[in-house]
Amino acid sequence: MQYECAAPFLRRGRRFSPPARYQSVGFMSHNTFGHLFRVTTWGESHGPALGCVVDGCPPGIRFRLEELQAWLDKRKPGQSRFVTQRREDDLVKVLSGVMSDDDGETMITTGTPVSMLIENTDQRSKDYGEIARRYRPGHADYAYDVKYGIRDYRGGGRSSARETAARVAAGGLARKVVPGVTVRAALVQIGKHRINRANWDWAQVDQNPFFAPDAAIVPVWEDYLDGIRKAGSSIGAVVEVIAEGVPAGLGAPIYGKLDQDIASLLMSINAVKGVEIGEGFAAAELTGEDNADEMRMGNDGKPLFLSNHAGGILGGISTGQPLVARFAIKPTSSILTERQSIDADGNNVDVRTKGRHDPCVGIRAVPIGEAMVACAIADHYLRDRGQTGRVR
Numbered sequence: 540m541q542y543e544c545a546a547p548f549l550r551r552g553r554r555f556s557p558p559a560r561y562q563s564v565g566f567m568s569h570n571t572f573g574h575l576f577r578v579t580t581w582g583e584s585h586g587p588a589l590g591c592v593v594d595g596c597p598p599g600i601r602f603r604l605e606e607l608q609a610w611l612d613k614r615k616p617g618q619s620r621f622v623t624q625r626r627e628d629d630l631v632k633v634l635s636g637v638m639s640d641d642d643g644e645t646m647i648t649t650g651t652p653v654s655m656l657i658e659n660t661d662q663r664s665k666d667y668g669e670i671a672r673r674y675r676p677g678h679a680d681y682a683y684d685v686k687y688g689i690r691d692y693r694g695g696g697r698s699s700a701r702e703t704a705a706r707v708a709a710g711g712l713a714r715k716v717v718p719g720v721t722v723r724a725a726l727v728q729i730g731k732h733r734i735n736r737a738n739w740d741w742a743q744v745d746q747n748p749f750f751a752p753d754a755a756i757v758p759v760w761e762d763y764l765d766g767i768r769k770a771g772s773s774i775g776a777v778v779e780v781i782a783e784g785v786p787a788g789l790g791a792p793i794y795g796k797l798d799q800d801i802a803s804l805l806m807s808i809n810a811v812k813g814v815e816i817g818e819g820f821a822a823a824e825l826t827g828e829d830n831a832d833e834m835r836m837g838n839d840g841k842p843l844f845l846s847n848h849a850g851g852i853l854g855g856i857s858t859g860q861p862l863v864a865r866f867a868i869k870p871t872s873s874i875l876t877e878r879q880s881i882d883a884d885g886n887n888v889d890v891r892t893k894g895r896h897d898p899c900v901g902i903r904a905v906p907i908g909e910a911m912v913a914c915a916i917a918d919h920y921l922r923d924r925g926q927t928g929r930v931r
């Protein structure tokens with residue numbers, strides 16, 4: 540395969556030739572995840588559009604566009620003063636792989652690739668002119684340049700979390716693949732301020748701009764984030780994802796464990812720096828007596844777990860308990876404070892990131908985390924059929 544731009548080209552008046560080793564391989568790759576429910580995303584922050592192709596979605600899955608749109612609406616920017624003010628409607632179009640039912644609204648998958656498209660409508664590339672040759676600390680700028688020798692500096696290009704809109708669209712479809720599964724997420728920590736878990740109420744999550752399950756934390760986070768925002772700074776957060784109704788038996792040991800794949804997909808979300816399943820890192824402080832989930836036979840003749848420290852997965856296989864995963868998001872790197880860096884010409888520079896940014900990207904990561912877990916479950920549901928021949 541030939542590198543598309545194998546011929547030297549001008550880059551800001553200088554001749555740029557891709558390194559020889561890139562000229563014989565297609566080096567932009569790894570944009571696909573999943574084995575049977577296989578999602579490929581494409582597109583950049585400041586291109587005309589972005590989207591995904593879901594190849595392997597079974598035939599006969601019924602959904603309405605508004606159901607997919609509801610997930611995208613949850614992720615879209617500009618919905619409160621605590622997220623970026625970029626205005627994108629994030630309207631999703633389904634281009635292929637479906638037929639309309641007689642009601643004209645329900646779409647039915649045909650088993651062929653489902654392609655979905657979301658247009659970018661509010662790009663402001665001029666915000667990024669100054670950093671075309673400067674590496675913003677904490678961003679992917681330097682790393683992309685080192686790897687590819689060329690970088691789309693407008694909004695971070697492919698490294699921008701705009702791409703995650705496509706994942707959320709795929710996740711909307713994934714939710715339909717496994718009957719009876721519910722995947723929900725909530726923000727459980729911003730900076731040092733954690734929710735009180737005793738107050739957990741799912742009904743609260745859609746009632747506040749943070750997706751917080753604890754109404755009492757909302758004014759605390761509002762005050763705290765207002766201070767962070769006005770200072771032009773940013774802060775990290777923790778998101779918890781819980782999937783209920785996951786059938787027992789999903790997961791493909793040894794190298795396709797369910798927890799392994801969930802961790803991998805959550806880790807692939809921009810700015811995620813840590814993933815936990817069940818007790819996660821807290822398990823290091825527990826004794827065997829405290830940690831192992833005891834079992835009894837339930838009155839209904841089914842096994843009953845007396846706790847869920849494992850987060851619903853043992854030996855890489857789902858147990859039928861709720862699946863619990865958590866991920867930590869780093870503070871947004873784009874901040875107004877000047878930070879030390881270098882430019883592409885090897886000069887020391889100071890960088891202050893202008894443009895519109897989320898002061899806490901953890902908020903909008905909530906629906907993205909849900910989507911990635913939904914995709915992992917859908918993929919493993921289909922893989923399990925292939926492995927065992929069973930329909931669970």
Ligand SMILES: Cc1cc2nc3c(=O)[nH]c(=O)nc-3n(C[C@H](O)[C@H](O)[C@H](O)COP(=O)(O)O)c2cc1C
Pocket residue numbers: 623677678679695698699700703808809810811869871872873895896897900903904907
């Ligand atoms: C929903 C969401 C929105 C984001 N928005 C921004 C942003 O406005 N500014 C920023 O510096 N980083 C933002 N990020 C994080 C960057 O995309 C990410 O830090 C960058 O690509 C480098 O990748 P890494 O942090 O995974 O190493 C966002 C992440 C998510 C999940």
